[in-house]
Amino acid sequence: RKEVEQDPGPFNVPEGATVAFNCTYSNSASQSFFWYRQDCRKEPKLLMSVYSSGNEDGRFTAQLNRASQYISLLIRDSKLSDSATYLCVVGRNNDMRFGAGTRLTVKP
Amino acid sequence: NAGVTQTPKFQVLKTGQSMTLQCAQDMNHEYMSWYRQDPGMGLRLIHYSVGAGITDQGEVPNGYNVSRSTTEDFPLRLLSAAPSQTSVYFCASRRTGYNSPLHFGNGTRLTVT
Numbered sequence: 001r002k003e004v005e006q007d008p009g010p011f012n013v014p015e016g017a018t019v020a021f022n023c024t025y026s027n028s029a030s031q032s033f034f035w036y037r038q039d040c041r042k043e044p045k046l047l048m049s050v051y052s053s054g055n056e057d058g059r060f061t062a063q064l065n066r067a068s069q070y071i072s073l074l075i076r077d078s079k080l081s082d083s084a085t086y087l088c089v090v091g092r093n094n095d096m097r098f099g100a101g102t103r104l105t106v107k108p
Numbered sequence: 109n110a111g112v113t114q115t116p117k118f119q120v121l122k123t124g125q126s127m128t129l130q131c132a133q134d135m136n137h138e139y140m141s142w143y144r145q146d147p148g149m150g151l152r153l154i155h156y157s158v159g160a161g162i163t164d165q166g167e168v169p170n171g172y173n174v175s176r177s178t179t180e181d182f183p184l185r186l187l188s189a190a191p192s193q194t195s196v197y198f199c200a201s202r203r204t205g206y207n208s209p210l211h212f213g214n215g216t217r218l219t220v221t
Contacts, residue, residue: 095153
């Protein structure tokens with residue numbers, strides 16, 4: 001079993017839709033959690049950190065559930081420019097593990 | 109600020125050849141790391157360093173060497189390239205501290221024939 005698992009998708013949604021991704025992790029000692037966005041053939045870029053109390057950045061909301069060992073990302077009012085692969089990252093000390101990513105396509 | 113700079117962007121090697129992928133950062137980050145990304149596998153940690161003179165193995169270290177003589181530079185060496193090392197390689201750095209995110213270079217696309 002992989003340490004960090006994501007549904008690979010693809011998720012195909014219309015503009016304006018709300019879409020949610022989950023990411024599960026196996027190491028209960030994990031300390032840090034992030035969501036990254038990766039466009040085709042580009043480097044991953046930080047979308048947002050995930051805090052225990054949950055956090056929001058504009059149309060994006062991230063949640064952490066330590067008891068069930070998953071993090072989530074909610075995107076409201078999807079834009080065409082949100083089309084990308086979303087990677088979850090789970091860290092413990094100096095070991096940062098990536099999920100394989102969830103592909104999102106937002107269509108007009 | 110340049111951030112994290114990787115060279116080259118593309119490289120083709122023959123089996124058995126050696127080469128060095130270069131990585132430099134200008135953010136004074138203590139932590140630097142190398143990942144490889146393969147389809148369906150996500151990014152996998154090869155080696156990392158928490159400061160000059162200190163390196164450690166990640167998830168998939170075999171076939172790769174690293175050194176960290178300065179804070180800024182963290183080169184990755186392929187000693188004898190194999191087709192299984194065909195991949196996209198990313199260098200990343202961050203400040204120490206458990207909630208510091210990684211900052212990535214643009215990547216190197218390596219093909220081994």
